[in-house]
Amino acid sequence: MEFEAYDEATISQKLLPLFDDILLQKLQEKESRTIELLSRHLAQIILQSSKKDLPALSHSLQSVISPAISKEIEQNKDKMVDALYPIMGGMISKYVTQAIKEMMDNINEKIEDGLSFDRYKRKLKSKVTGVSETELLLEESSDAVISSLFVIHKESGLLIAEAHLEDQEIDDPYMVASMASAIKDFVNDWIMNHDDAKSSEVQIVSYGNETLYIESAGSVYIIAFLDAEPDHEQRSRINEFFAKLVKKYSTFFQHFDGNDSSDEVKEISQKMHTFLHMQTNRKKTKNSKSDKEDNGKNPVKTIFLILGMLFFGYLLYLGNQYYSTYRLEKSILEKTDQSVHIERIDDKIHVRGNISSMHDFYAIKNIILNATGEPFVNELHMPLEEVDRRLSRQNKVIEQFEDNFQKQNKAIAGFENDLSDRASIFQKKIDLLEKKLNTFTSQYDKLQNRLDQIGKTAGVKTYILKKLTQAFKNSDAFHEADGSLDFKNRKLFKVGEMLPREESLNLLEENFSRYVEVLMGDDKITPFIKEIVIEGYTDSSGNYSFNKKLSEQRARKIKEYLSGLDISKRFHLQKLLKAKGLADENPIIVNGVEDQEASRRIKIKFEIDPKNILNAIKKTIND
């Protein structure tokens, strides 16, 4: 290599364009001397860069450091946790410990309230609701204050309306609303991408001493700024209020254009103010109530008060008892002229004194029952003569009753004997009737069988029609009304022709065979068939005599064709088949117009021999 000059400066200048590539190559080869040389100056380079343009350096390092930390955590999780724990763990435990301490202090204070009404109330509430006393204490200790309310347009993050407690205004609420909206979107996006359960949207955001409760509905969401996390009851209140707003202003919210000077915005703000003030009123009421209860906190005072009230109640009770017994005694004296003493012992009425008769006793009993509705303990005395007199009167009544009873017994015994005799006579009569009934039943069964036979014979036409209907279930050629085969839809004959169209013969044969199989292949039908008639028809054009002749020719030609079939030979139909010409007697009319093609046709019918039916019935009766 030759150089134009040998001084160091010139050589450096010449080599400078190649320096970057050489350095890069050295680094890629992990050349130890180059790395050692550079590492000595790396700290100096970073320091100088940070002085010159710190944001640019931070930005450059961020893209390297963030992935590096992520990777390190992923690969050496335990090591990283150990390294970070002294800082993070201390920080977390400091805040958690402080929060728990404050909460426990609050609870301890409440427990120390001792014999206050508050405690009794809580105990009672715990018993009634089944919620433990500690949980109720926790609930009391977690009351949060809502300092501000925001209603924010969900899509744009623009603040629609706001309300604050006095001296709790938020600086630049519109920017705060947008930022809160962004944070909410960010967290929701993170949840959607990282939470396997894809749980619901974020509702609580806490930072420092502030808690944001976020509830979303329709095109808006509400944010409540609180000093602690709201409990279930408080959330319900916020949600209920929010739901009312959304219901009333849903259209306005939907079309919100960023204009906060509309009447709706003022109305909504006013409603939110009212809601916040109701909250403070509620809190004040609660506090004043609790203050009042606090006055009774002194346990000795409380005990005396309770004892005093109990004593006063007892006196009232006694007074009432005395007055009611006095009134009863007075009433008895007035109505019966008997002086008795009434006293209530162990919640029962005791009546003492002397009375002159049982009549007085019943009178006293009624008076007490009417006045108190309860029975009494009888401690009344009556003179012995009166008792004896009543006893002898009762004895006479009992003797009379015994006499009557014996007489009745005798009468019943006689009646029993009579009944027994009559029963045996009836039993004999029943046995006789049963025998007669059995004889009648067997005769009835025989008659019933004969009647069935006659019925079946007489109903032969119905039977034939039923069988034919089954055989021609899917064919429109069969007419159930008269049991005929009618080929009106088969285009059998051209105009004036007596021979059928060649192509229609197969169909004719197939239908005829099925018809004959039913009539001639069943023992219950065949004996009654007199003949099978083939009727020829023409359309209504032309004169009658011509048509008559043509129809006869058509019937005859068809008969000749059918007679020649195997089935006709098998069942010996030659004598049974008859041909008949009926000219244009039965034209086919569709919507008031004759279908001449359909009118030119034949029909096949069966005729029953009534003589054969009568003979069969006679035979059945004679048997």
Added chain:
Amino acid sequence: MIRKKILLIGDFNVGKTSLIRRYVDNAFDDKYLTTIGVKISKKKLLLNEEECELLIWDLEGATPQKSIPKTYYGGAAGAIFVGDVSRFETIKNLDGHIEVFKQINPNGSYVIAYNKSDLLKLDQIKSLQNIENVFLTSAKKDINVDKMFISLAKEIFND
């Protein structure tokens, strides 16, 4: 007062945040940009003697490591798309950004800022001038920043 949300969109290091600093009245701390990918600022304007306010969402450029929630784009009345004239790929990427914005806000207005225009030579500046909705801006030298924001605001509020 009427308020509207606008977006500031562009690749990394094209100077979005510097443009904002030049223009806005109040802004959240920059740390939010790196934390949640957006920084919110505001600017009050007087248009046709009426006060109105822009809430500007400065969106961090998306990277393979970090994506921007699409919900940030929602409900925006307009957007400024920023490219760095010294890095051609940032100009080329503007089409993609505009497409996403128009998908979510079909009626949204927008302008384009070719930032760091102080680095351009005179003949380059001449060739890029007079293109509709395009502004050659420089946050460093305060060129066209106000003009661009006002132009977008007029389009949004006059609609």
